[in-house]
Amino acid sequence: MDFELTLDPRKQQILKAVVSDYTETGVPVGSVALAIKHLGSWSSATIRNELSTLVEIGYLLQPHASAGRIPSDRGYRYYVDFLMEEEQVSAAVRRQVDPVFPTRPAAVEELLEAAAMVLALVTDAVSIVTGPRALGARLKHLDVVSLDSEHALLIVLLEGNLLQQHVFPLSVQTDQETLSRISAEFNRTLRGLDPDAIEALPPLPRDDAATATLRAEIVAHVLLVMRSDGAGEDTVVIHDGVRNLLRQPEFGDVMRLRQVLDIVEEERALGQLLSSLALGKAVQGVHVVIGAETEVEQLRGCSLVLTTYRAGDAARGTIGVLGPTRMRYSQVSPRVRYVS
Amino acid sequence: MDFELTLDPRKQQILKAVVSDYTETGVPVGSVALAIKHLGSWSSATIRNELSTLVEIGYLLQPHASAGRIPSDRGYRYYVDFLMEEEQVSAAVRRQVDPVFPTRPAAVEELLEAAAMVLALVTDAVSIVTGPRALGARLKHLDVVSLDSEHALLIVLLEGNLLQQHVFPLSVQTDQETLSRISAEFNRTLRGLDPDAIEALPPLPRDDAATATLRAEIVAHVLLVMRSDGAGEDTVVIHDGVRNLLRQPEFGDVMRLRQVLDIVEEERALGQLLSSLALGKAVQGVHVVIGAETEVEQLRGCSLVLTTYRAGDAARGTIGVLGPTRMRYSQVSPRVRYVS
DNA sequence: AATTGGCACTCGGTGCTGGTGAGTGCCAAT
């Protein structure tokens, strides 16, 4: 295990060839195949020598003593960092993706669902989309509807057309008239403010006691909605395309698949995992997490290709795919970026 | 193939024993096992005779010439219709289910998601929940928010706290003030009306032309929202618990699983399937659809246990589970009912 | 006439064996 970070050009070429061959076929790749298909300029014996040093320094693995080589996590890492050439997103793919997103966005929820669907379609992996976290987003509109004498429904529309609903108890009996009046007023005074600004506003002095309480309660819940959204707890996590995994031979074994599904369907864990991975890194660009780098035991052998998307000014969420480590990174990455 | 509908008591008892043994073990059940475990009063030879007549008349199947018997679709049908004794929902299960549903319902969406989650948990199968179809539900509240000079967001709250959002184009330039005024007015005049009643209302005469157009457009979209919801097209379909299927030996073969997942993840098809199945039958009660009865080729070997739930007065949706035909119907049915 | 014990037969599952071929490691020649 030698930790030199730079490989000589021939090793690079060989590594690249191994990765691309293996991702295509899923079968450990041998020296002769390499010599014929990719690297005519050297003989299989030369390549064999290089391969064995690549194994020694940890970029390749040998499933068993007399088999071909497959890339190790480190090999993949080197590949995506230095060797990969991203493919163009083909016109055919664009034609699949574009019509899903109408020019005028409708409900954010549906949009995310559609995004998950189409992303799964074009990447042949499991797509994962987390709801936008509207940390510090500004208020666009609010509305309070009386449900019964003790509860009301608070409807909050944030920047980026993020619609939130929240049922809360009223300590003061009141009627719809009053609630409508108050919310109309709030709509005038609070529009375009972010939570901090709302909190900083001085209370209006001229109210009677009951109305003042109401106001305070409503504002409190507005703030709650605007902020809790970013807490990561109840962020929506949508996934789609599990069936795609079934096409991959590495999930021919049902146990492997179960481990992965346990993660994917455990929304809470998944959400936390994603945010920790996505936020830990640079904000911009597509981010590839390979195999054990997820630090989740069950995801060994899987990789994530993630990026963030923006909805409006402050709202952003994570979108990406989960697939076998043997993934067409050169194709998946740009497609993820395109959809986002 | 003899179509007598009534079996003599001993055949009933044997069929019942076969079903319950097979659902437990997943292995074709043989005459000796039956004699020992369930039916001490007859010898294995007697049971063998009965078994072979049960095969003849189509209630049982024999995977191969010298194997045990498994129930056929017809056998399962007879079992759930006449033989099954539903088990009590155990206290342990209640303790899992109850806390998921707060006494005061919050957002319907979240509620459904929670229901799907817990149903998958307690039935060990894939749960499927379709959004409520609020056909003819009454209007509770509406709100129109200006997005830009040409589009507005319509927020509609229906009976049962069903919140709908809908972006639509405005043909007349206007401002938030006007929209708010109009929606406030609509809230007074339209509250509690169902779509037919709204349509029947005479237009208010005293408007200027621009406002009249606005009003008409808004009402049109309100009606659209209130009705499109029932169209079945874009009904939400939530599913959870795919991983449960992986525990079942019948899905050890990945191909089988793929066929099923193709159905489950194809939300549109699934929604239509469910509604056609659920609505075709009596409105009340739990409804079991066995194997080929679904008339969907890919679902051979699977069964559905479905029922409808109510949210508010007019809104109802479908909730149920999809599992292998070899399912614990006696346990699943009451649990589905309980959750609903 | 229904039930039962006995017995030969069937057939999927398991484990062993030997053959095959892709692929390696190493060495001597270039």
Added chain:
DNA sequence: ATTGGCACTCACCAGCACCGAGTGCCAATT
């Protein structure tokens, strides 16, 4: 430093015998 050659390794596969659970049938019993 590269290459051709060659012996060796090892997963994969087909063939085979064996085992045992389970059946079908028949003759004996109730």
